Amino acid sequence: MSAAMSTTAVTILKCQACGALDPGPRDICPQCHASAFQPHSVSGDGKLVSWTIVRRPPTAFRSEGEYGVAVVRLDAGVTVLGRIGMSDPDLAPGTRVSAAGMHKGVPVFDLA
Amino acid sequence: MRDVVITGIGSTKFGKHEGRGLESLAAEAASAALGTAGVDRKDIGALYLGNFVAGPLCGQEVLAGIVADEIGLGNVPCTKVEGACASGGIAFRHAVLAVQSGLCDAAIVVGVEKMTHASGGQVTQALNCAMDNRSDAPSGLTFPGLFGMAWRIHAAKYGTTRDEVSSVIIKNKANGLKNPLAQMGATLTHDVIRQSQPIADPLQLYDCCPVSDGAAALVVVAKDRARGAMDLPIDVLATAQTRGSARIAGHEEVVSFEATVRAAQNAYAAAGLKPEDIDFVELHDCFSIAEVIDSEDLGLIPRGQGAKWAADGRTAVGGRIPINPSGGLLAKGHPVGATGVSQIYEAVLQLRGQHANQVNNARFGMTHNLGGTGIACTVSILGRPDA
Numbered sequence: 001m002s003a004a005m006s007t008t009a010v011t012i013l014k015c016q017a018c019g020a021l022d023p024g025p026r027d028i029c030p031q032c033h034a035s036a037f038q039p040h041s042v043s044g045d046g047k048l049v050s051w052t053i054v055r056r057p058p059t060a061f062r063s064e065g066e067y068g069v070a071v072v073r074l075d076a077g078v079t080v081l082g083r084i085g086m087s088d089p090d091l092a093p094g095t096r097v098s099a100a101g102m103h104k105g106v107p108v109f110d111l112a
Numbered sequence: 113m114r115d116v117v118i119t120g121i122g123s124t125k126f127g128k129h130e131g132r133g134l135e136s137l138a139a140e141a142a143s144a145a146l147g148t149a150g151v152d153r154k155d156i157g158a159l160y161l162g163n164f165v166a167g168p169l170c171g172q173e174v175l176a177g178i179v180a181d182e183i184g185l186g187n188v189p190c191t192k193v194e195g196a197c198a199s200g201g202i203a204f205r206h207a208v209l210a211v212q213s214g215l216c217d218a219a220i221v222v223g224v225e226k227m228t229h230a231s232g233g234q235v236t237q238a239l240n241c242a243m244d245n246r247s248d249a250p251s252g253l254t255f256p257g258l259f260g261m262a263w264r265i266h267a268a269k270y271g272t273t274r275d276e277v278s279s280v281i282i283k284n285k286a287n288g289l290k291n292p293l294a295q296m297g298a299t300l301t302h303d304v305i306r307q308s309q310p311i312a313d314p315l316q317l318y319d320c321c322p323v324s325d326g327a328a329a330l331v332v333v334a335k336d337r338a339r340g341a342m343d344l345p346i347d348v349l350a351t352a353q354t355r356g357s358a359r360i361a362g363h364e365e366v367v368s369f370e371a372t373v374r375a376a377q378n379a380y381a382a383a384g385l386k387p388e389d390i391d392f393v394e395l396h397d398c399f400s401i402a403e404v405i406d407s408e409d410l411g412l413i414p415r416g417q418g419a420k421w422a423a424d425g426r427t428a429v430g431g432r433i434p435i436n437p438s439g440g441l442l443a444k445g446h447p448v449g450a451t452g453v454s455q456i457y458e459a460v461l462q463l464r465g466q467h468a469n470q471v472n473n474a475r476f477g478m479t480h481n482l483g484g485t486g487i488a489c490t491v492s493i494l495g496r497p498d499a
Binding site for chain 1: 232233234236237240246247248250251252253254256257258260261262264265268309310311312313314315359360361362366
């Protein structure tokens with residue numbers, strides 16, 4: 001995927017009582033304990049915390065073959081798990097990435 | 113709170129036990145522990161059993177009561193404890209608490225798992241139950257994947273190399289060769305490790321512990337009731353348990369587990385000891401890089417230096433802080449629910465001076481058992497009575 005591709009928004013949770021953001025899913029706000037989370041869209045831009053390529057998937061993902069998984073710290077201040085392309089084995093933690101699409105409900109990241 | 117000692121210990125060989133059930137493995141370990149504990153079966157007031165995946169892999173639950181029945185205990189409370197890979201360590205802690213508090217004078221701990229009959233995909237799927245299925249599992253992450261990511265951060269922050277991490281494997285596999293109960297002792301070279309198949313980059317095959325069957329057991333007794341013990345009773349100086357983040361995203365850094373850091377702090381405080389007092393540690397090396405991270409989280413090695421210390425030989429038997437003289441999970445094996453109990457079995461042998469890979473003059477030993485993505489941890493400190 002090309003670096004020029006526009007960023008896909010990532011849907012997280014925002015507490016309507018205290019404003020805390022959370023990657024979710026979750027019912028009760030860990031900050032204020034209110035049950036007032038609502039879906040909230042944030043930019044899919046962020047920094048790569050780390051990533052791996054899963055070469056031996058669990059049964060539920062076997063049909064997908066090998067795939068990349070990443071932990072990304074979004075610029076919104078929330079850390080999420082997602083997929084990442086497998087093209088560059090030397091991607092370093094800290095590299096800028098952005099969500100380029102969704103796969104089965106999780107964001108798919110690519111180089112920003 | 114009463115002082116508690118371990119008087120009886122037992123462990124099956126770890127590995128592939130074809131045709132033998134969970135109950136049979138558990139009974140072998142428990143009978144061995146009861147045989148030397150100096151406690152009658154009728155005086156065992158409680159059983160705590162560590163197990164993680166008997167449900168999905170064997171279709172068997174209520175194991176605690178089944179094992180009690182198998183070994184001929186009375187109608188005492190029997191409790192199965194589950195905390196993923198920390199199940200055994202948590203079971204041990206609960207048995208210690210029961211005796212410390214005076215609920216009973218003696219309790220038995222059994223850890224057991226049977227895994228090798230299942231396919232690789234089934235095992236991975238079952239172990240993935242230890243993730244938060246709402247937040248982490250939908251990405252397709254696996255446990256090797258988590259530790260692969262942790263390795264990448266460790267390498268970026270501290271310059272840790274493939275060969276330095278391999279030194280952990282070479283050491284533990286060599287230790288395993290000396291342990292008659294180990295599943296997979298071996299003499300390995302850096303080349304062989306480098307050429308092994310990739311599992312979850314940068315993790316390769318030899319970075320991962322094997323899939324194992326096995327059981328271990330301990331009898332814990334109030335110190336003032338331990339007079340009949342046939343072997344040296346070993347003091348339980350501390351047994352700490354903590355919770356870490358339920359989700360990977362909740363860890364401050366994916367290169368340290370706060371549950372380990374806090375459990376270690378609590379254990380040192382309870383025992384009145386410092387990291388430099390610890391003579392050896394049996395820690396949770398489910399993956400090579402896990403040993404590196406654990407040893408730093410436990411305060412035994414400066415942050416970032418774990419793999420370098422292994423490469424320098426400082427974590428070998430005879431080194432400054434021997435790590436996993438039993439061979440650890442990498443070589444003794446990792447029958448998940450049995451592991452935390454097995455670590456204490458190995459530590460007791462060391463403190464009695466009876467281990468096949470003995471640490472010279474071991475007085476204080478530590479065990480560390482980590483579950484899930486760092487959600488559950490136990491750290492225990494054991495001591496020789498004359499220490």
